Amino acid sequence: MSTTPRLNLPLIAASQAQKEVTHNEALARLDALAxxxxxxxxxxxxxxxxxxxxxxxxxxxxxxxxxxxxxxxxxxxxxxxxxxxxxxxxxxxxxxxxxxxxxAAGWRDYGALLSQVATVSQSPSGAESRMCTVEEEVTLSGATALTSIVIPDRAIVFGVSTRTTTAITGAASYDCGIAGEVSKFGGSLGIAAGATNAGVIGPQAFYADTPVQLTANGGAFTGGAVKVVLHYFLPVVPGS
Structure with missing residues (x-):
């Protein structure tokens, strides 16, 4: 046998000349594959x-x-x-x-590592089950502020969490929700830097792309920032 059975690393033969060539080739292959x-x-x-x-x-x-x-x-x-x-x-x-x-079926994905969108399972036709934790820091101004990130169409939402990253001015508190349900994920939330809320719900399915809305209480926002995090499950249909 001149090579190893699994990684095909070249073996040094007895009384072989220029053994360093074979040894270095094996190290280079191992460096690439390990x-x-x-x-x-x-x-x-x-x-x-x-x-x-x-x-x-x-x-x-x-x-x-x-x-x-x-x-x-x-x-x-x-x-x-x-x-x-x-x-x-x-x-x-x-x-x-x-x-x-x-x-035996080729390369198979085994999920993202601490990423915002992770595929936890996948069918042979490309259907996926994704767990998603997506965040955005929203700078506050006016009576309401909307996120640019959205709850996707057909997502099943477990909750929306928040952290006040910069102290809020102009409002006594704020609500976190969506249009028509302004405190869906939490009401009268803290304006001091470091205030947090884990706004768990249902879970509930959404049937249209939906931004999160932050609503000022006791006056309009004149400053501050809130980190908004969406927690949801998203099914992906088969690709073929």
């Missing part, structure tokens, strides 16, 4: 790269990646080296902040 990090998995054209950069080659690759669809491409010493993935190989997808594992 604690594997893909900078991107959607590229078909090799990007400008520095030593240690590693990519998963997308289908229909061109240039130096031609014929290497699905391979692990690692750059070192001015050249690309290609490796075949093995079952059970775990990779971090850096530009997506997610983990993927190589299985």
């Amino acid at each position: 604690h594997l990090v893909f900078l991107d998995r959607d590229l078909t054209t090799p990007p400008a790269a520095t030593d240690g950069d590693t990519y998963l080659v997308a289908p229909s690759a061109t240039g130096d990646w031609t014929g290497q669809d699905g391979a692990i491409a690692s750059f070192a010493d001015g050249f690309w080296t290609f490796h075949a993935p093995v079952t059970g190989l775990l990779a971090f997808i850096a530009d997506e902040g997610t983990l993927a594992v190589f299985t």
